Amino acid sequence: MTHYRLYYAPGACSLATHIVLEEIRRAGLADYASTRLVLPSGDQKKPEFLAINPRGHVPVLSYRLEGVEGVLTENLAILKFLLQQHPEARLLPSAPADEARAWEWLSWLATDVHSFAFMMVFYPARFAESLAAQAEVEAKGRALLTQHWVDLESRLPAEGFALGAFSAVDAMLIVFYRWAKRYGFTPQSHYPRWAALSERTLARESVQAVFNDERINLTDALPPRPTHLFQIGVTP
Ligand SMILES: N[C@@H](CCC(=O)N[C@@H](CS)C(=O)NCC(=O)O)C(=O)O
The missing domain is CATH 1.20.1050.10 (Glutathione S-transferase Yfyf (Class Pi); Chain A, domain 2)
Known part of the structure; x- marks a missing residue:
């Protein structure tokens, strides 16, 4: 079974990928682990993460497929890859x-x-x-x-x-x-x-599980805006 790792930040655009991965996992098609980054703390600019994605963005997906390890960035590319790998999850129309x-x-x-x-x-x-x-x-x-x-x-x-x-x-x-x-x-x-x-x-259920895992909801307060906005992102 394919195993993935998702690098995400709570509530960021990586949330879409997280939900897709959870749907795939619940359909019994693959498993995944996740690594949480806190954007206001600047985790995305730390050397250990920049070594994985020099652009300093989430989402990042790492995977092992047919014995080959890979890392993919860019939300749309990651979604395309996951949806193509797991059409049985039916997360895209087929026509x-x-x-x-x-x-x-x-x-x-x-x-x-x-x-x-x-x-x-x-x-x-x-x-x-x-x-x-x-x-x-x-x-x-x-x-x-x-x-x-x-x-x-x-x-x-x-x-x-x-x-x-x-x-x-x-x-x-x-x-x-x-x-x-x-x-x-x-x-x-x-x-x-x-x-x-x-x-x-x-x-x-998949969405509730991911919201719980990311510790977010629809009404949580906006964090204070950092002063150096260019360097460190806010959590959307
Ligand atoms: N083009 C990228 C954009 C990703 C992106 O902007 N991610 C935001 C979170 S929604 C991020 O990691 N921001 C951190 C920063 O800019 O410092 C994609 O579509 O994956």
Whole structure:
């Protein structure tokens, strides 16, 4: 049986990979261990982690496959690898057009939502020097995210999961629902389909197990923002 190790930070984008791994484990298809990193403590910049991922990001997946050891970074690449290795977990639709739709969601969430808009809110100091300019960057990021939430809500079904059956898309969506709540977008009041979908996702045993393991919930408080934002990330 394949064995994986996931390097994650509580509530970070690695949460999606963690849920996918837990679903795979519960389906009896593979086992995994995990290593926890605390981003506000700077664990991701410590030499022992940089030796594994010089970019200093989670998630990282290490694995042993047919006797060969490997390390993979980048959320989408890790998800693609896991979903391809374990199609029996049924975490992606099988019809090509439906599978492409899943990747449309995952790609949009990882790029437009995470790497673009949320980064402006998390790390405005990466985009501008003065405090006034940083405040503007953050405000623009928030406006972009609001547009994204309206778009997202309009694409979600009234029942079931994003693509009908539970899939990796729902594992990714719950990450951003939690971030949206923590950053004051009150998605529970404004986006009823997204809120109901998130409740259904949270009700899954795999998701509850991962939330317990990461020691997170949907209402935990935001940590204080570190002063040196560029070097040390906040926990989203
Ligand atoms: N492009 C990367 C981005 C990963 C990423 O930004 N991870 C964040 C957590 S959500 C991180 O590790 N931040 C630590 C830091 O920037 O110091 C991916 O998609 O995996």
